[in-house]
Amino acid sequence: MYEWTTRIRYSEIDSTGKLTIPAMVNLFQDCVNFESEEIGMGMLWLNENGMSWIILNWQIEVERMPGMGERIVVATCPYYVKSTFGYRGFQISTPEGELLARADSMWMLIDWETKKPKKITPEMEKYYVSEEWVPMDSNLRGKILLGENKKKEKGFVIGREHLDTNNHVNNAQYIAFCLSYIPEGRKISKMRIQYRKQAFLGDELIPYVSEDENGLTIALCGADEEVYTAMYFLPEDRE
Numbered sequence: 055m056y057e058w059t060t061r062i063r064y065s066e067i068d069s070t071g072k073l074t075i076p077a078m079v080n081l082f083q084d085c086v087n088f089e090s091e092e093i094g095m096g097m098l099w100l101n102e103n104g105m106s107w108i109i110l111n112w113q114i115e116v117e118r119m120p121g122m123g124e125r126i127v128v129a130t131c132p133y134y135v136k137s138t139f140g141y142r143g144f145q146i147s148t149p150e151g152e153l154l155a156r157a158d159s160m161w162m163l164i165d166w167e168t169k170k171p172k173k174i175t176p177e178m179e180k181y182y183v184s185e186e187w188v189p190m191d192s193n194l195r196g197k198i199l200l201g202e203n204k205k206k207e208k209g210f211v212i213g214r215e216h217l218d219t220n221n222h223v224n225n226a227q228y229i230a231f232c233l234s235y236i237p238e239g240r241k242i243s244k245m246r247i248q249y250r251k252q253a254f255l256g257d258e259l260i261p262y263v264s265e266d267e268n269g270l271t272i273a274l275c276g277a278d279e280e281v282y283t284a285m286y287f288l289p290e291d292r293e
Contacts, residue, residue, distance in 0.1 A: 056089035135182035201264035
């Protein structure tokens with residue numbers, strides 16, 4: 055398990071002074087990147103070998119959002135690999151051991167030249183086998199679907215400020231887009247995020263929102279209603 059100790063910055067909080075969900079995901083992402091750099095399989099190594107990891111699914115559970123200036127420990131551990139897929143867990147806790155949030159995630163290794171899945175190398179596979187992490191009870195493969203009562207919102211176009219080093223929209227950006235359609239004051243504690251198609255500069259995304267007794271779903275789609283990403287939130291009163 056890899057750990058990184060940091061503090062909550064002003065740039066990471068919302069109007070209530072608490073860490074935002076996109077900032078939390080960025081902390082997870084930073085943590086895994088720091089670990090990858092330390093073991094010699096970071097961004098430059100991946101680029102030199104024509105590979106890239108893309109995330110397919112998140113499942114996140116929040117116990118308590120840390121506030122401005124609070125010291126936290128971000129931890130991550132790869133725990134399973136199969137063919138082109140890697141699974142990785144995350145958690146945020148206080149230095150005293152209070153669990154603040156945890157997450158499970160599923161990733162795919164991509165050949166950057168062919169844009170097709172690439173089989174994980176034996177070298178990487180050794181790194182991904184770990185018995186020290188207990189995965190969450192997660193549903194990473196279950197497809198997130200919009201309800202029949204979906205409402206179409208005004209679309210928007212992807213700009214350069216939304217792109218990362220892979221020249222596509224970063225996963226935390228999608229989450230920020232989706233969260234802007236959450237009803238004000240809604241409590242967010244358990245969510246799933248699913249990525250199905252990469253968005254690039256100039257692409258138009260059209261949000262759809264549906265809510266029923268099963269929960270709230272927000273999907274960002276293309277003009278043909280093909281889903282790029284979808285987020286699902288449990289009903290507010292469900293544990």
